[in-house]
Amino acid sequence: MKPATSEPFSLARRNPPGLRQNLSRFAFAVVLPALMRLLCRLSPVCRIPGTNLVIITGFDSTQEVYSRHVDFEVPYEERVKILRWQGFVLALQDTPEYHDMYDNISRLWQPADTTRVQEIARRTAETILAETWEELDFIQDLVKPVLMAIVEQHYGVTVPDEQLQPFFDGNLAGSGFLFSGPWITKKQRETGAAAIDGVWPVLDAAMAAACANPDPTTVLGRYYSGGPDPAFSEAKLRSALMTMIGGYLPTCANASGRIMDVLLSRKDAMQFMQEAVHAKQDDSVLTGLMEALRVNYIIPFLWRRAAQDTYLGEGTTRRRTVRKGKILAVSLPTAMYDRRRIEHPKRFDPGRSPAVRMVYGHQFHHCIGASIANTVLVEMFKAVLTRQPAPARKAKNRKNRWVGAYPWNLWLALSKASAAP
Numbered sequence: 041m042k043p044a045t046s047e048p049f050s051l052a053r054r055n056p057p058g059l060r061q062n063l064s065r066f067a068f069a070v071v072l073p074a075l076m077r078l079l080c081r082l083s084p085v086c087r088i089p090g091t092n093l094v095i096i097t098g099f100d101s102t103q104e105v106y107s108r109h110v111d112f113e114v115p116y117e118e119r120v121k122i123l124r125w126q127g128f129v130l131a132l133q134d135t136p137e138y139h140d141m142y143d144n145i146s147r148l149w150q151p152a153d154t155t156r157v158q159e160i161a162r163r164t165a166e167t168i169l170a171e172t173w174e175e176l177d178f179i180q181d182l183v184k185p186v187l188m189a190i191v192e193q194h195y196g197v198t199v200p201d202e203q204l205q206p207f208f209d210g211n212l213a214g215s216g217f218l219f220s221g222p223w224i225t226k227k228q229r230e231t232g233a234a235a236i237d238g239v240w241p242v243l244d245a246a247m248a249a250a251c252a253n254p255d256p257t258t259v260l261g262r263y264y265s266g267g268p269d270p271a272f273s274e275a276k277l278r279s280a281l282m283t284m285i286g287g288y289l290p291t292c293a294n295a296s297g298r299i300m301d302v303l304l305s306r307k308d309a310m311q312f313m314q315e316a317v318h319a320k321q322d323d324s325v326l327t328g329l330m331e332a333l334r335v336n337y338i339i340p341f342l343w344r345r346a347a348q349d350t351y352l353g354e355g356t357t358r359r360r361t362v363r364k365g366k367i368l369a370v371s372l373p374t375a376m377y378d379r380r381r382i383e384h385p386k387r388f389d390p391g392r393s394p395a396v397r398m399v400y401g402h403q404f405h406h407c408i409g410a411s412i413a414n415t416v417l418v419e420m421f422k423a424v425l426t427r428q429p430a431p432a433r434k435a436k437n438r439k440n441r442w443v444g445a446y447p448w449n450l451w452l453a454l455s456k457a458s459a460a461p
């Protein structure tokens with residue numbers, strides 16, 4: 041047995057640069073998408089012989105699976121146990137417990153908070169950029185601090201400096217563990233448990249501090265200054281907090297890096313975004329961001345399990361039987377490239393129908409944090425894209441560095457000359 045280590049959790053240490061990282065990057069960024077797109081053409085619902093697996097790559101089949109959430113349930117119960125995270129909505133079926141958690145979260149994280157999120161994101165991004173000339177590590181020096189500013193100033197979760205990196209890494213690794221597939225290896229189990237060890241104590245300390253001295257301008261302060269609520273216990277709050285942080289940091293960090301990658305590698309995309317930013321058209325900025333995210337999506341698969349023997353594609357020539365217990369690997373990025381429904385899917389085309397972008401899922405488990413994500417992404421990209429001429433890759437570090445499934449360092453050369461008024 042390995043001796044217990046007291047070193048703080050580090051995603052970068054677990055994924056050191058080198059051949060293994062490069063091979064896994066190549067497999068995930070090049071081989072897997074190519075294979076999935078081929079599968080989408082040949083068999084959008086594909087049962088893998090000798091396994092319990094059905095791969096869903098078609099646009100219509102993905103929407104069918106997602107819209108039939110009672111027939112195709114979420115299969116994450118074992119994984120949330122390992123993360124000690126009861127009550128995570130995406131791991132719950134359509135039960136009273138799900139609706140209770142969902143309603144509690146919606147009461148605490150209110151739509152009107154968007155203005156506050158926007159203010160914090162804008163102020164933080166602009167302050168960073170006001171002090172940054174010539175070069176910037178987009179992920180570590182802009183995205184991470186902006187995301188964390190929302191956690192601290194809006195949620196009311198202060199993260200001590202020495203715990204910041206393990207906290208951030210722990211959230212990213214926890215999410216990676218949750219969505220890493222139908223089988224749990226010993227190594228994955230250990231990584232998941234170690235990752236989350238750096239997260240729960242920070243949340244517990246933040247709740248204790250907010251209880252002792254509630255600041256009603258924060259989400260936690262709002263909870264504690266509202267008086268006891270028997271319907272929303274502290275145990276539920278704890279789970280909700282993990283949900284709104286664990287669902288937020290990994291997705292937004294991942295999405296930001298991938299979107300920037302698209303803008304840097306496609307002139308038309310960068311030009312569209314810069315024009316939208318300079319015209320102060322936030323709606324167009326958001327549309328461009330969502331299109332870039334469709335082009336370069338954050339995660340290869342999300343998962344479902346057949347709750348009973350059933351069919352997919354009833355009434356079509358592609359009707360497929362799906363037996364109870366089968367695990368469905370649903371590939372959103374491939375579905376959003378399905379040529380049967382999306383014209384020229386490789387093109388960056390902000391003018392296409394928004395109905396083909398399923399970046400936040402579809403129907404029952406549709407993302408609860410979409411408005412927070414949209415607001416933060418718009419503010420971060422606006423801040424960096426006001427620079428004229430457009431940001432480019434730094435000459436000396438043209439390649440992004442990835443850590444596991446996450447874009448980690450993305451070096452930008454910024455123009456010194458002018459930040460737009």
Ligand code: HEM
Pocket residue numbers: 129130131142283284285287288289291292295338342343398399400401402404405406407408409410412413
């Ligand atoms: C660009 C950023 C984001 C992307 C691409 C994204 C994507 C998604 C997707 C695809 C789903 C559906 C998963 C499924 O049905 O299997 C989902 C659900 C969810 N997301 Fe997000 N998300 C983002 C940001 C956020 C943020 C900021 C939060 C929290 C503040 C969040 C919290 C959640 C939660 C809790 C669910 C489950 C909702 C439910 O079960 O009803 N996400 N997200």
